[in-house]
Amino acid sequence: MAIEHSKVELTKQDFVSDQMVKWCPGCGDHSILASVLGIFPKIGYKKENFCVVSGIGCSSRFPYYVNTYGFHGIHGRAAAIATGVKIANPKLSVWINSGDGDATAIGCNHFVQIVRRNMDVNYILFNNRIYGLTKGQYSPTTKQGQITKTSPYGVIDYPINPGELVIGARGTFFARAIDNNPKTLGDVCMAMANHDGAAIVEVLQNCVIFNNKTHEEVTGKDVKDDRQLWLEHGKPMLFGKNKEKGLILRGTRLEVAEIGKNGVTEKDILVHDETTENSGIHMMLAQMCPPEFPMAFGVIRAVKKPTYNQLFEKQMEEVKAQSKIKCMDDLLNSGETWEIK
Amino acid sequence: MTQRKLIEKEDVVVKFVGDSGDGMQLTGTLFSDTSALDGNDIATFPDYPAEIRAPHNTIAGVSGFQVHIGKKVYSSGDSCDVLVAMNPASLKANLKWAKKGATLIVDTDTFTQEAVEKAGYTKSPLDDDSLSSFNVIKAPITKLTTEAVKDVFTDKKSAERCRNMFALGMIFFIFDKGLEHTFAFLERKFKNKEDIIKANKEVVKAGYVYCENTDVLQVQMHVPEANMEKGKYRNITGNIAAAWGLLAAAEKAHLPLFLGSYPITPATDILVELCKHKELGARVFQAEDEIAGICSAIGASFAGVIGCTSTSGPGLSLKSEAIGLAVMTELPLVIVDVQRGGPATGLPTKTEQSDLMQALFGRNGEAPCIVLASSTSANCFYWAFEAVRLSLEHMTPCILLSDGYLGNGSQLFKIPKMSDLPEIHPPFATPNDPNYLPYKRDPETFVRQWAVPGMEGLRHRIGGLEKLNGKGSISTDNANHEQMTFFRNAKVEKIADFIPEQEVYGDQDADLLVIGWGGTHGALENAVKEMRQEGKKIAFTHFNYICPLPKNTGNIINKYKKIVVCELNMGQFANYLRMKFQGKCFYQYNKIQGLPFEVSELKEKFNEILGE
Numbered sequence: 011m012a013i014e015h016s017k018v019e020l021t022k023q024d025f026v027s028d029q030m031v032k033w034c035p036g037c038g039d040h041s042i043l044a045s046v047l048g049i050f051p052k053i054g055y056k057k058e059n060f061c062v063v064s065g066i067g068c069s070s071r072f073p074y075y076v077n078t079y080g081f082h083g084i085h086g087r088a089a090a091i092a093t094g095v096k097i098a099n100p101k102l103s104v105w106i107n108s109g110d111g112d113a114t115a116i117g118c119n120h121f122v123q124i125v126r127r128n129m130d131v132n133y134i135l136f137n138n139r140i141y142g143l144t145k146g147q148y149s150p151t152t153k154q155g156q157i158t159k160t161s162p163y164g165v166i167d168y169p170i171n172p173g174e175l176v177i178g179a180r181g182t183f184f185a186r187a188i189d190n191n192p193k194t195l196g197d198v199c200m201a202m203a204n205h206d207g208a209a210i211v212e213v214l215q216n217c218v219i220f221n222n223k224t225h226e227e228v229t230g231k232d233v234k235d236d237r238q239l240w241l242e243h244g245k246p247m248l249f250g251k252n253k254e255k256g257l258i259l260r261g262t263r264l265e266v267a268e269i270g271k272n273g274v275t276e277k278d279i280l281v282h283d284e285t286t287e288n289s290g291i292h293m294m295l296a297q298m299c300p301p302e303f304p305m306a307f308g309v310i311r312a313v314k315k316p317t318y319n320q321l322f323e324k325q326m327e328e329v330k331a332q333s334k335i336k337c338m339d340d341l342l343n344s345g346e347t348w349e350i351k
Numbered sequence: 352m353t354q355r356k357l358i359e360k361e362d363v364v365v366k367f368v369g370d371s372g373d374g375m376q377l378t379g380t381l382f383s384d385t386s387a388l389d390g391n392d393i394a395t396f397p398d399y400p401a402e403i404r405a406p407h408n409t410i411a412g413v414s415g416f417q418v419h420i421g422k423k424v425y426s427s428g429d430s431c432d433v434l435v436a437m438n439p440a441s442l443k444a445n446l447k448w449a450k451k452g453a454t455l456i457v458d459t460d461t462f463t464q465e466a467v468e469k470a471g472y473t474k475s476p477l478d479d480d481s482l483s484s485f486n487v488i489k490a491p492i493t494k495l496t497t498e499a500v501k502d503v504f505t506d507k508k509s510a511e512r513c514r515n516m517f518a519l520g521m522i523f524f525i526f527d528k529g530l531e532h533t534f535a536f537l538e539r540k541f542k543n544k545e546d547i548i549k550a551n552k553e554v555v556k557a558g559y560v561y562c563e564n565t566d567v568l569q570v571q572m573h574v575p576e577a578n579m580e581k582g583k584y585r586n587i588t589g590n591i592a593a594a595w596g597l598l599a600a601a602e603k604a605h606l607p608l609f610l611g612s613y614p615i616t617p618a619t620d621i622l623v624e625l626c627k628h629k630e631l632g633a634r635v636f637q638a639e640d641e642i643a644g645i646c647s648a649i650g651a652s653f654a655g656v657i658g659c660t661s662t663s664g665p666g667l668s669l670k671s672e673a674i675g676l677a678v679m680t681e682l683p684l685v686i687v688d689v690q691r692g693g694p695a696t697g698l699p700t701k702t703e704q705s706d707l708m709q710a711l712f713g714r715n716g717e718a719p720c721i722v723l724a725s726s727t728s729a730n731c732f733y734w735a736f737e738a739v740r741l742s743l744e745h746m747t748p749c750i751l752l753s754d755g756y757l758g759n760g761s762q763l764f765k766i767p768k769m770s771d772l773p774e775i776h777p778p779f780a781t782p783n784d785p786n787y788l789p790y791k792r793d794p795e796t797f798v799r800q801w802a803v804p805g806m807e808g809l810r811h812r813i814g815g816l817e818k819l820n821g822k823g824s825i826s827t828d829n830a831n832h833e834q835m836t837f838f839r840n841a842k843v844e845k846i847a848d849f850i851p852e853q854e855v856y857g858d859q860d861a862d863l864l865v866i867g868w869g870g871t872h873g874a875l876e877n878a879v880k881e882m883r884q885e886g887k888k889i890a891f892t893h894f895n896y897i898c899p900l901p902k903n904t905g906n907i908i909n910k911y912k913k914i915v916v917c918e919l920n921m922g923q924f925a926n927y928l929r930m931k932f933q934g935k936c937f938y939q940y941n942k943i944q945g946l947p948f949e950v951s952e953l954k955e956k957f958n959e960i961l962g963e
Contacts, residue, residue, distance in 0.1 A: 027812070079810055089643075090646035097651065350579050351581055
């Protein structure tokens, strides 16, 4: 099952494809690509053992820009295609790129299923809360009330939160990052690569043309300190310019508390445990959004659990070892047969 | 002891009918297996409702299993010589399939006023003369079964569960069959459940002895051994044969088999069967839906194994877009469509041939696929094998059309030796080949090479967008699109050079050529044979290669003045031929009742055309 490593040291250049990158100038996809190209050589696998799979949408052009084996599928089906790739050859490192329309609308079922099965894949969800390639219709993650081409009087749908979907499907890994923060984006992608099982990273990605500044209330320079909580395993969940704020649990719900106020000390602040199987706090973290809360970033959940592929290979080996049928001739002649002379 | 006449019969059709849950499928299978072991040729056809347990004693809940045994058997037979009816509803629903003079075995204990009315009779048909043209054996099966098992089971429910074995015992006596096979089966099936084994054995014996010791039966029948080719045989259903054909082809291609499927009647058994064979390396994935099934298969093919998916009509509709993706990416992919009555949910458990046009043309864009059709339950093995062979060697998706009749029906299968099957040679690229291009084509076959993830020096990207010829990068160039469309089509047409010519059975100068395709083969062949024996000049050709058609198809069609195309749809193959061979006139014979053809109706139609 182990994926073969490269004998030579690889660089970012080994993974740059000869295709012209055709995303709009200023699109958040550029920095996601740069982050992935940056971590692929660090992962250390042979170049040929990466397989990048996508669906349809702006983000799904991704495989063309990475010099690995790549497959550009059909709308919404990247997870299903990648599932076939990984089951067929578990010795590949499989990466999926998908947008919010691809993953949470037309392909939502496949998205939930690949998570629940704990298929050993790395899934980057580019969330720009809009259909970009079709020029600006609202998606399942678009905010309620927003005016778009197909919501001229405002969106009335309640939006989906991808993190809730992942944790609700008992996913083993969920992390969140921001396109304009390459360092943390790279770190999160690396954590994803190191996780065995379905690893989902939601990237808040900006579409400069059709949904510019959609994440501004979290990513804006003047608000980000108070609205971004960067999680670290084993560390108290603090945020704010001087880390003066933190999360506490009051009753069954989270609350923001200020250290030094109302007798709150750093000891009262919740410590992040990404590895706990119990998804209660993880779900609450995934749900947090302004104005009441900061949004949680980094690895929210990373739980160890056998992957679909480990279980699949194990079962196959066990059956092979026990079975008397070793080849087709054995099968054809098994059970009830008779000779006509 | 009654003196009974022993009649020799070339072939006999026996139909077991009862409430779903009465065990009719098992009873029929045990009778057909016993007959096969006795040397008879066999064909079987289960006829069951879509509901698992419809209301007790209603017509909707009737389940049946038809067995045709004989010296030579072409199909599961038209109407039956012996009908075993376990309750009034099953008699009512099936009497129309009994020949005049047929033997009817009925369980008189079930003909209560309530059950009779539930079946839609006003009064019991056993009490009037409505069955006077049949040889009715009125047996108190329930009572005698309960009596036979009284030492084992005291509760009514357990005892009555063995009723089917009583009927089976009776049938064994009528056809002079041994009970050993059934006993051995019971011992295997109910291992460690001694009481169940004992009870069932006692009941089979009781049924047998009941016929032997009473005078209910005036005749016994003997069906001669089949004159079959030497070799080792087994009984097989079309769905299991198809599953094994896929496995056999994977072995011959030295590749693992991948199946990504979603359960759907009547194709589910292919998935169920392949799930069992992890020992042979079958990588089976039960997907969340039909689309995920085929998409996972495409992903598997991209990763270098043979991706397959099994489905039925509604599932094929859902897979359309993905089939186009496989056409565009020029990857091997096998789609087995076990057709059923449509449209929409249609008749899930009944057979039909109405997915032909969907298989040929049911996709957006110009998206040619290889289309094959199996024509007997047993040859589903070979056509599944051929589907994999052509798909792999020509890097093109292939749709194999089976149907509910073939898939669920069973037949004798001469077990092949794997060494007699051809090797399959996928066109793999060579690692580190400096001249490799994803869409560089073989100049003869237009087939591209298959470079799979993990191979050194061949990294590339493919997908559903139009590709630049050769290099395979995205291209929206107008002329390139036309050229690539041409290549994809020419690649499929070229396959005609790699398949055998179409054969014709019967007279070269026949007055009528009968054309069929797929699962209707048995009935058509039987009808034509009988008519030739009656002195009619009639010929028959049956298609398994649908797209491309064999190269000599035009020659055959031009040779005959009158041609009739027979199919279980509104005339889809006839229209396909009209498109391919314009100006030619084709008669049609169509049936859309969810049932296979009957020999008698075919002969009637052929005689009518000949008389025109």
